[in-house]
Amino acid sequence: MNVAVIVLDTMRKDVFDEHFDWLPGVRYEEAYSTGSYTVPAHGSLFTGAYPSEVGAHSQHEYLPDDRPTLAGLLSDAGYRTRCFSANPLISHLFEFTRGFDETEYGWHILNALPETYNWSKDGFFSGPLRYPESVVRAVLDGDSRTLQSLKAGYEMFRAEDDGAAHFLRKLRSWSFGESEFLFANLMEVHSPYWAPPEYATTDARSVDMYADSEEVLAGDFDSELFWRAYNDCARYLSEMYRDIFDELTDEFDVVVTLSDHGELFGEHDLAGHRYGLYDELTHVPLVVSDGRGGRETVRETASLVDVFQTVLGLCDVDAPAETAGHDLRALPSDREAMTEFHGLRPLTFDQLRENGFPAQDVERYDEKLRGIAFAGYYGHEDVSGFVEYADPGGVDPRSRLDAHARDSATVGTPRADRELADSTKSQLSKLGYI
Numbered sequence: 066m067n068v069a070v071i072v073l074d075t076m077r078k079d080v081f082d083e084h085f086d087w088l089p090g091v092r093y094e095e096a097y098s099t100g101s102y103t104v105p106a107h108g109s110l111f112t113g114a115y116p117s118e119v120g121a122h123s124q125h126e127y128l129p130d131d132r133p134t135l136a137g138l139l140s141d142a143g144y145r146t147r148c149f150s151a152n153p154l155i156s157h158l159f160e161f162t163r164g165f166d167e168t169e170y171g172w173h174i175l176n177a178l179p180e181t182y183n184w185s186k187d188g189f190f191s192g193p194l195r196y197p198e199s200v201v202r203a204v205l206d207g208d209s210r211t212l213q214s215l216k217a218g219y220e221m222f223r224a225e226d227d228g229a230a231h232f233l234r235k236l237r238s239w240s241f242g243e244s245e246f247l248f249a250n251l252m253e254v255h256s257p258y259w260a261p262p263e264y265a266t267t268d269a270r271s272v273d274m275y276a277d278s279e280e281v282l283a284g285d286f287d288s289e290l291f292w293r294a295y296n297d298c299a300r301y302l303s304e305m306y307r308d309i310f311d312e313l314t315d316e317f318d319v320v321v322t323l324s325d326h327g328e329l330f331g332e333h334d335l336a337g338h339r340y341g342l343y344d345e346l347t348h349v350p351l352v353v354s355d356g357r358g359g360r361e362t363v364r365e366t367a368s369l370v371d372v373f374q375t376v377l378g379l380c381d382v383d384a385p386a387e388t389a390g391h392d393l394r395a396l397p398s399d400r401e402a403m404t405e406f407h408g409l410r411p412l413t414f415d416q417l418r419e420n421g422f423p424a425q426d427v428e429r430y431d432e433k434l435r436g437i438a439f440a441g442y443y444g445h446e447d448v449s450g451f452v453e454y455a456d457p458g459g460v461d462p463r464s465r466l467d468a469h470a471r472d473s474a475t476v477g478t479p480r481a482d483r484e485l486a487d488s489t490k491s492q493l494s495k496l497g498y499i
Contacts, residue, residue: 066244066319066379066381067241067243067244067246067317067318068245068246068317068319068320068321068376068380069246069247069248069249069313069317070110070246070247070248070249070323070376071251071306071313071321071322071323072107072250072324073251073254073302073306073323073324074103074151074152074251074252074254074255074324074325075252075255075324075327075338076299076302076327076349077327078324078327078348078349078350079345080254080295080296081299081324082350084300084303085350085352087303087307088310088352089354089357089358089359089360090320090353090354090360091352091353091360091361091362091393092350092352092360093363093367093393094363095365095366095367095441096323096348096349096366096367096368096369097348097349097366097367097368097404097436097438097443098324098325098326098347098349098368098369098404099115099116099368099370099403099404099405100122100347100404100406100407101326101340101341101343101404102123102338103152103154103155103325103326104121104122104123104126105121105122105123105405105407106325106369107121107154107155107250107325108120108121108128109368109369109370110135110370110373111134111136111161111164111373112135112373113370113374113385113388114132114387115389115403115405117405117407118387118389119132122405122407123407123408123409123410123411124408124411126154126159127159128160128161128163130163132385133164135373135377136162136165136246136248137163137164138164138377138382138384138385139376139380139382140164140165140166142380144244144245144246144380145242145245145246146164146165146166146167146246146247146248147166147167147248148165148167148168148169148247148248149169149171149228149231149232149248149250150162150169150170150171150248150249151170151172151227151229151250151252152171152173152250152252152496153173153177153492153493153496156168156174158177158489165248169232171227171228171231171232171252172228172231173252176488176491177488177489177491177492177493178486178489179488181488226253226305227251227259228252229253229305229309230305233305233312237312241317244380245316245317253298253299253301253302253305254302254328256291256337256496257269258295258297258298259294259298260294261301264297264298264300265294266297267293267297269290269294286331288331291330291336306322314356318355318356319354319355319356319379320353321351321354321372321375321376322350322351322354323349323350323369323372324350325349325369326349327346327347327348327349328346329345333345339410340406340430341406341445341447341448342404342446342447343447343452344443344454347438347443348443349369351367351393363396364441365398366396366400366401366402366438366439366440367400368390370389370390371392371393371396373388374390375392375393398440400439401438401439401465401469402437403435403437403438403466403469404436404438404445405433405434405435405436406433406434406435407433408433409427409431414427417430429448434446435466435469437462437465437466439462440458441455442454442455442456442460442462443455444457444462451463
């Protein structure tokens, strides 16, 4: 059994439904992420636990080493495990590649590595002579690894997008056996929303979505510009993913396609995915394709924690007893899925304060929040109270949230002992994380 899990990072469900209607498989229409950004969602994907349980969230952005990972369990069972990531947060820098036998990085990560020469500081995209000039500087730079730096610069120079084209090339070059697990994170629809020229209907390259953090949180920004740019990127990724999916289905028995979270474009007076548990952030696409073609719809509530249990089940590998999820092939009708927000990321918190955002508002946005989905209902805590998107049908969602909180005490403490390298901060800044 060969299984692939592909994350279309930051893909909203409504945009996915519009641009990926061609994708065959079982569609879980009521699927929810466990958080509103990359770290908590991937922590759940890789461990089958909620962010509070595994300790991967905004206050602890590293995958702890005290829980078995999906890749590690499969590797121990004799599977070859491979990872392709275009997202710096899903890398060894944050310990998310534990358990993978082989890892390939996109150019964002290659340029985020501490030992890589910082190409950006030379104005890499400023002109044709910048590349050869920077190569000379990289070779002469005694603080960086020459071959790694040259590879990073080369991938940055040839980059057609945020990593999908690179991933497609790797797929075509890899030789797969009979027991394979492949994970990939693709960043095409993540900010700054730079679609290839032939797909772009607007130009968002000269506009920094996060130039003024106060405006971003307050929603005073050009939402139409970024919405169009985002959809351009989604259209491009859909076309690229057709080719990727064709390659995957030649080698893999099951392909799981999903998003880790969505994005806001002025809804709730917010932008991006820095704050909250809104439906636009947590309601995500989830499709399981097994090569039979056609489409099927499942309405039972699903969660990203279920992917862990499902993949292990497909591969006939036992899941740890503490797994929170269910096998997607047998979801109970009374299933509840939880969502969690653990406060602002410390770097975001500091940036808001430094940019003059009122201290009392920063502290309000820094509160922990919880949400719950069941039977077509979703509701969550918010800075202004409790937000509901449907009638709970006589059920008290807050009491169920309280029960979940009692059952899963938050673990993970801030990692103040780890200082990010300037190269890492530079790439995270380009992606709006800082």
